[in-house]
Amino acid sequence: xxxxxxxxSFDPVTSGHLDIIRRAVTLFDQVIVAVAYNSAKEPLxxxxxxxxxxxxxxxxxxxxxxxxxxGLTVRYAQEQGARALIRGLRAVSDFESEFTMALTNKKLxxxxxxxxxxxxxxxxxxxxxxxxxxxxxxxxxxxxxPDPVARMLRDKFR
Amino acid sequence: xxxxxxxxSFDPVTSGHLDIIRRAVTLFDQVIVAVAYNSAKEPLxxxxxxxxxxxxxxxxxxxxxxxxxxGLTVRYAQEQGARALIRGLRAVSDFESEFTMALTNKKLxxxxxxxxxxxxxxxxxxxxxxxxxxxxxxxxxxxxxPDPVARMLRDKFR
Amino acid sequence: xxxxxxxxSFDPVTSGHLDIIRRAVTLFDQVIVAVAYNSAKEPLxxxxxxxxxxxxxxxxxxxxxxxxxxGLTVRYAQEQGARALIRGLRAVSDFESEFTMALTNKKLxxxxxxxxxxxxxxxxxxxxxxxxxxxxxxxxxxxxxPDPVARMLRDKFR
Amino acid sequence: xxxxxxxxSFDPVTSGHLDIIRRAVTLFDQVIVAVAYNSAKEPLxxxxxxxxxxxxxxxxxxxxxxxxxxGLTVRYAQEQGARALIRGLRAVSDFESEFTMALTNKKLxxxxxxxxxxxxxxxxxxxxxxxxxxxxxxxxxxxxxPDPVARMLRDKFR
Amino acid sequence: xxxxxxxxSFDPVTSGHLDIIRRAVTLFDQVIVAVAYNSAKEPLxxxxxxxxxxxxxxxxxxxxxxxxxxGLTVRYAQEQGARALIRGLRAVSDFESEFTMALTNKKLxxxxxxxxxxxxxxxxxxxxxxxxxxxxxxxxxxxxxPDPVARMLRDKFR
Amino acid sequence: xxxxxxxxSFDPVTSGHLDIIRRAVTLFDQVIVAVAYNSAKEPLxxxxxxxxxxxxxxxxxxxxxxxxxxGLTVRYAQEQGARALIRGLRAVSDFESEFTMALTNKKLxxxxxxxxxxxxxxxxxxxxxxxxxxxxxxxxxxxxxPDPVARMLRDKFR
Numbered sequence: 001x002x003x004x005x006x007x008x009s010f011d012p013v014t015s016g017h018l019d020i021i022r023r024a025v026t027l028f029d030q031v032i033v034a035v036a037y038n039s040a041k042e043p044l045x046x047x048x049x050x051x052x053x054x055x056x057x058x059x060x061x062x063x064x065x066x067x068x069x070x071g072l073t074v075r076y077a078q079e080q081g082a083r084a085l086i087r088g089l090r091a092v093s094d095f096e097s098e099f100t101m102a103l104t105n106k107k108l109x110x111x112x113x114x115x116x117x118x119x120x121x122x123x124x125x126x127x128x129x130x131x132x133x134x135x136x137x138x139x140x141x142x143x144x145x146p147d148p149v150a151r152m153l154r155d156k157f158r
Numbered sequence: 159x160x161x162x163x164x165x166x167s168f169d170p171v172t173s174g175h176l177d178i179i180r181r182a183v184t185l186f187d188q189v190i191v192a193v194a195y196n197s198a199k200e201p202l203x204x205x206x207x208x209x210x211x212x213x214x215x216x217x218x219x220x221x222x223x224x225x226x227x228x229g230l231t232v233r234y235a236q237e238q239g240a241r242a243l244i245r246g247l248r249a250v251s252d253f254e255s256e257f258t259m260a261l262t263n264k265k266l267x268x269x270x271x272x273x274x275x276x277x278x279x280x281x282x283x284x285x286x287x288x289x290x291x292x293x294x295x296x297x298x299x300x301x302x303x304p305d306p307v308a309r310m311l312r313d314k315f316r
Numbered sequence: 317x318x319x320x321x322x323x324x325s326f327d328p329v330t331s332g333h334l335d336i337i338r339r340a341v342t343l344f345d346q347v348i349v350a351v352a353y354n355s356a357k358e359p360l361x362x363x364x365x366x367x368x369x370x371x372x373x374x375x376x377x378x379x380x381x382x383x384x385x386x387g388l389t390v391r392y393a394q395e396q397g398a399r400a401l402i403r404g405l406r407a408v409s410d411f412e413s414e415f416t417m418a419l420t421n422k423k424l425x426x427x428x429x430x431x432x433x434x435x436x437x438x439x440x441x442x443x444x445x446x447x448x449x450x451x452x453x454x455x456x457x458x459x460x461x462p463d464p465v466a467r468m469l470r471d472k473f474r
Numbered sequence: 475x476x477x478x479x480x481x482x483s484f485d486p487v488t489s490g491h492l493d494i495i496r497r498a499v500t501l502f503d504q505v506i507v508a509v510a511y512n513s514a515k516e517p518l519x520x521x522x523x524x525x526x527x528x529x530x531x532x533x534x535x536x537x538x539x540x541x542x543x544x545g546l547t548v549r550y551a552q553e554q555g556a557r558a559l560i561r562g563l564r565a566v567s568d569f570e571s572e573f574t575m576a577l578t579n580k581k582l583x584x585x586x587x588x589x590x591x592x593x594x595x596x597x598x599x600x601x602x603x604x605x606x607x608x609x610x611x612x613x614x615x616x617x618x619x620p621d622p623v624a625r626m627l628r629d630k631f632r
Numbered sequence: 633x634x635x636x637x638x639x640x641s642f643d644p645v646t647s648g649h650l651d652i653i654r655r656a657v658t659l660f661d662q663v664i665v666a667v668a669y670n671s672a673k674e675p676l677x678x679x680x681x682x683x684x685x686x687x688x689x690x691x692x693x694x695x696x697x698x699x700x701x702x703g704l705t706v707r708y709a710q711e712q713g714a715r716a717l718i719r720g721l722r723a724v725s726d727f728e729s730e731f732t733m734a735l736t737n738k739k740l741x742x743x744x745x746x747x748x749x750x751x752x753x754x755x756x757x758x759x760x761x762x763x764x765x766x767x768x769x770x771x772x773x774x775x776x777x778p779d780p781v782a783r784m785l786r787d788k789f790r
Numbered sequence: 791x792x793x794x795x796x797x798x799s800f801d802p803v804t805s806g807h808l809d810i811i812r813r814a815v816t817l818f819d820q821v822i823v824a825v826a827y828n829s830a831k832e833p834l835x836x837x838x839x840x841x842x843x844x845x846x847x848x849x850x851x852x853x854x855x856x857x858x859x860x861g862l863t864v865r866y867a868q869e870q871g872a873r874a875l876i877r878g879l880r881a882v883s884d885f886e887s888e889f890t891m892a893l894t895n896k897k898l899x900x901x902x903x904x905x906x907x908x909x910x911x912x913x914x915x916x917x918x919x920x921x922x923x924x925x926x927x928x929x930x931x932x933x934x935x936p937d938p939v940a941r942m943l944r945d946k947f948r
Contacts, residue, residue: 125577599735
């Protein structure tokens with residue numbers, strides 16, 4: 001079975017992430033959306049909240065599994081029997097850091113391929129960071145995140 | 159069956175292209191390496207020579223097919239029943255033009271996904287253009303192209 | 317009166333160009349859309365055809381004027397009494413060449429400001445070049461160019 | 475009246491910022507230089523000090539107003555009746571983050587245009603961050619900031 | 633004597649840094665590898681540990697000297713009688729910040745030239761940050777850092 | 791003796807090229823400014839004219855030699871006993887192509903180092919191409935090229 005891991009912080013998951021996941025499921029038998037425990041920055045949502053959020057918005061996709069992991073991403077992918085890591089590209093600055101990360105991962109686990117997919121142009125300006133900034137000041141979140149995530153964001157910043 | 163098309167000029171095929179093809183075959187059931195007839199620039203090798211060259215260097219890969227096509231790349235991919243277009247990324251400047259092309263292709267054929275793979279760092283400086291420049295002045299082509307291509311290049315510039 | 321010149325090849329005008337023009341008219345009293353005679357590349361449409369095309373698609377905008385010019389862009393802008401040159405930015409590669417051009421123009425005519433506007437994300441992948449490529453192979457041009465331009469492109473490539 | 479808001483941290487205002495403001499006043503009837511309260515980083519100068527600093531160095535420009543704001547930039551711009559946000563571009567990395575911010579702002583307030591102006595080449599290497607670094611170690615600040623700002627910086631780091 | 637300073641955090645020194653140093657010694661009579669005391673971030677190794685580490689891995693290079701400094705890099709270079717600062721370039725994002733720093737340094741000390749060297753492609757994905765990330769999770773450090781540094785990293789994260 | 795080759799088309803030499811040469815002579819015992827015969831594009835000035843132009847504007851620099859060469863740049867550098875190739879960097883787009891060229895040259899001649907120097911900010915917008923464009927339409931060339939080059943350009947376009 002052709003398994004791919006889509007790792008990330010998903011703090012919170014955005015419409016751009018969902019776009020990438022919906023593209024990935026047409027290419028792989030199973031896609032594991034994997035929340036990294038060891039993200040450097042102070043998160044807004046706990047890992048549990050992020051898992052719940054992802055399970056809610058991905059409920060209609062049968063070949064997607066939601067999980068969390070600690071440690072090196074490639075080691076987690078190896079344990080899951082994955083052949084590929086999925087990464088979304090939006091902009092040139094993404095490209096640079098992703099390129100570096102892909103080459104490091106290739107060195108650590110040569111049998112796992114990093115596969116880059118591109119978001120639709122209309123999602124190219126959305127990031128978890130800009131979503132949180134808009135939510136903090138009660139800006140309109142339509143089209144930036146799915147409705148359940150918008151509700152969870154409004155609750156956080158009330 | 160999960161089919162992908164890897165389109166390009168391949169004038170000539172480089173070690174970087176081969177690296178991308180070897181990565182793609184681990185992810186797809188069949189990879190079609192497709193030479194575009196309608197490339198804008200004055201080519202060094204005819205389409206026939208490029209097909210022969212590709213068949214020689216890809217002979218050991220059973221699930222790779224070599225072909226040529228005219229017209230829009232996505233239309234060719236649709237005719238082949240492909241689910242994905244493969245593109246290699248080496249550098250930021252690649253990224254920009256590839257991003258534009260991927261968005262145009264997505265608009266023309268939303269059911270076909272563009273999948274980006276990255277070459278190993280050691281191939282990141284190799285392009286068909288730089289290979290021809292080195293060959294023109296009898297520079298050493300080792301590691302830049304496979305041996306049969308190096309011979310064909312030396313013949314061209316004798 | 318606050319006059320701005322929007323110079324370009326417009327070979328042909330795209331939906332992205334129109335987006336920039338519609339943004340510019342909210343900021344300036346008059347916008348002159350100016351076709352450059354001295355463009356380096358082999359054009360698809362004559363300057364007359366491009367002027368006709370622009371006048372057709374801009375007919376509903378009262379404070380827009382369509383014109384053609386020869387020679388240095390800043391000299392033309394000075395003759396028109398313009399205070400600003402309008403340029404659209406879509407991508408990082410645009411940015412670099414536009415930055416260089418803006419600094420050269422500033423040196424030649426310090427009193428004229430280059431004003432950059434950004435196209436909506438959905439137009440960011442459209443260029444005159446990609447439009448011509450799609451038209452050449454009878455691809456669908458919806459949303460890439462206004463309808464009269466799509467008709468003129470289909471006539472050219474019949 | 476054609477009003478533009480030039481938002482920023484201005485911690486401190488640099489010669490590059492002043493260059494942008496002097497360009498903006500030739501294009502708009504009024505330019506509001508607006509200090510954002512909610513900047514993420516630990517500032518060197520308080521908002522009051524930054525307002526005082528801006529008022530001092532902009533005293534000769536009659537159609538410039540200095541202000542501070544909280545919350546979303548576009549909401550502040552709407553309250554001021556502004557038609558445009560002014561942003562300066564110096565480099566490719568500016569471009570990327572500015573592009574993302576402009577698209578987010580366009581979604582939140584479609585009637586407000588983001589207008590990008592470019593600093594002169596000689597200011598392209600100056601940022602508030604590099605100015606503070608130079609001041610911290612008593613380096614020469616000539617041409618990087620106006621004289622009153624240089625004095626305030628020397629006082630801070632004494 | 634033609635002296636160059638290679639400044640940095642070296643937290644820790646990587647195989648990429650060593651590659652730059654080995655290139656620099658063919659061009660200059662003496663290369664001073666200089667650890668900056670005043671780096672903004674929380675370091676993993678103390679300055680003493682970094683000096684020891686550098687002296688160990690550079691012991692075979694007679695015209696290299698290891699040192700530490702406080703304050704502005706150009707002032708340190710002036711005190712050492714250096715004619716040049718050495719910087720390594722790996723990627724576009726390096727380029728931008730290095731370009732800004734080089735122009736600032738040129739303004740502060742016009743007689744000192746910044747000289748950029750490029751790492752081999754195989755080191756282009758290695759940074760002190762990615763090395764620490766790999767070490768934290770017990771990933772393989774071969775080829776990323778010299779052996780004594782790998783041992784010191786393993787000790788830190790035990 | 792520490793010899794460096796500064797290769798290029800110099801069609802024509804600009805104030806930016808001169809800035810690079812004046813920086814290079816402080817670092818090397820001899821700098822050979824080398825005009826490439828085999829440049830792809832249609833030149834404005836013959837190689838003889840370019841050599842004459844360079845000799846005129848570099849007459850005051852005793853350790854600079856002007857020459858022309860055919861074939862691979864690194865082979866010419868080897869024949870001259872050079873230890874380094876000098877390249878100027880102005881912008882991100884320069885960086886990408888220069889990076890690729892440097893890695894190719896490193897593969898062909900590992901003993902020759904490519905050394906990148908940066909032009910002053912005020913020269914960062916000047917290229918041979920933009921100079922020719924300005925000269926073609928009788929724009930002011932002050933500060934873009936040295937006076938003898940401005941005269942030769944005016945003669946060409948009369």
